[in-house]
Amino acid sequence: MGDSQQDQNNQVALKIGLIGDSQIGKTSLMVKYVEGSFDEDYIQTLGVNFMDKKIQIRNTTITFSIWDLGGQKEFINMLPLVSNDAVAILFMFDLTRKSTLNSIKEWYRQVRGFNKTALPFLIGTKYDQFIDLSYQDQVEITQQAKKFGHAMKAPVIFCSTSHSINVQKIFKIILSKAFDLRLNLDEINNIGEPILIYK
């Protein structure tokens, strides 16, 4: 790379933390976003995982540093590692397990203790399994999630890592929120569809 190019190249780095109960798919989402691959097998995260995703847009390099905290209670003492200095925290739950959504309250409380400025996001995972639930369950979960998102003042996004639904969009919304930029993306609000509320 020539000097003149280096001169023009602007670096932007953002740290993002992934938080939530175990077996939700935090690591899967991170691996999917960074490497584009999805593995069905479950590997429990011991402590903290960390990956960098670089995106080159003309003269700007954006680096997402993604930190993923193991969902087991014993790793809670590593929470500062993940949440300190993070620009955004993704509070994640499993759309097929209501209990994981209820845990968000406690996770949110814990994270706020370390980082009061990070942008919160409420992310429901396994949307591809969620659509197999009864309509009544879907309604209940969706409404509950919206209520949580409203209380947290957080965008609400349902995603499917295995089917590549709303994965890229999460990070685009993070970036536009972080820099206060206008996004033209349409919101998705209907029950049964992968919810995307961010405005």
Place this chain on the structure above:
Amino acid sequence: MRRSARRRIRSLACTTTTRTPSSCSQQFSLQLDDAEFSFDSSYTSSSPASDASDLESLPDLTEDDSTPNTSPIKDPVTRSYYFQDLMPLKPISFETTRRDGPSIFEIPEIVHKILEFADIQSTVIPQEHTPIRRKPLSFNHALLIHGSKHQAELALNDQLPDTINDNYETTGVLYNCLQVNRLFKQVATEVLRKKFFFSDEFKLYQFLSNPPDIKFKPTVFVLHKLFQVKQQALDRISFPFDFSDLEWLELYMCPKLIPGAEFFKDGHKLKKLIITGSKVIDDEFLKMVSHCCPNLEVLDIRACELVSDAGVYQIAKRCHKLTTINLGRKQRGYLITDHSLTKLIKNNSKLETVGLAGCHISDKFLWDLATVRSDTLQRLSLNNCPLISNQSIPLILSSTTPYFHKLSVLELRFNYQITVWQPVIEFKRRQEFRGISLLLEVCETLMLRVRQQEMDMDKVISQRIFKDILDWANEANDGDSSFHELLSSRRQVALV
């Protein structure tokens, strides 16, 4: 209660063992037999064996600075007590070690090593240390550099912790060694005669009125801030000296002193010549130096305002190994110009540090410097150079030229005529990319100018970043799949 009582018992036990000379010497020799070179730990770690059980419950006092250390580099002050403490025990400790074979203190080679060690640890040659960065000129200047009020105040009121250490008593270690025995005296003399330095006029006159019986043959000769000392004194000091090994000659702020020809008789070993603030050093002197010292690497004649192009030209002609040259001055800058310096930089291919504060150099000279010395030059001081303009520094450092890629310090204080700073800021950022954190030293007015231009630059850059991000975020095809496909495929499965 119990603990304190125990401690008292222990301390009593300690004192009895250490205070009695015989037992102490025994311990000393024992220790010698075990590990010859760890002798310095024996003196303080004298807890009796019966006390061992108590040790566990007590804070371990012996481990602090008396543990044997294989590294010769250690804080010079903490260790120096050793020889002094040993002194009263001398007759006993040296006699009793004679049990089998000679003591290490009787083997000249080892004694030599020990005293060299003591020299490295305790001798502090008075020297002006280069500060990490210059002191700010005013509070506003400090504020501009450091950003926060608190840090600005700290920087302004800095007592310069890195100024020279006044602890010269430590040099007494080797003088004490002179009094141990004949061998020690011989070896200590050998070590002592290699370095000669003073930073206190009173001590210098003491030395002159009662010179020790040492024939000095120094590699280092330093006089530091002896403002009032007269030439006569220097002549009297240097008369019996043998200067054929001299490598480093420094007269720092000794305005009345000029080293005579005897210093340079065998001058090809001289590598470092520092004479600052002298009122007597002139072109003739430099001419002599240039003839005698072709291997000079460091020449620092700051504020020697009698020196002119003529003297520097002589140096340029005959000295080709210079790495550091400093001709900075407050007055009579017109005496140093391109005429001598162009030759100097052409002939000295290893130049790393060039100090030309206050000199009347032109833009052309800086272009010459950039073309011939970019591969080596690391530090460049151009404070208060009235003839340089926008035609040199900003253009030389612009991104289209490959110059000064090793530069880590650039001083441009008081050069108000330079108004274009963007290339300099960009250069600083490029250097950072190379892993070099460039120190750009400017005065308050220029700092304001730099900050203003830096802000304008950043505005443009951040707008560019915003535009890039916005385009990316709003790109229609983001790589996600459509959920409609997923839903319709599920419906089909359900139908089947």
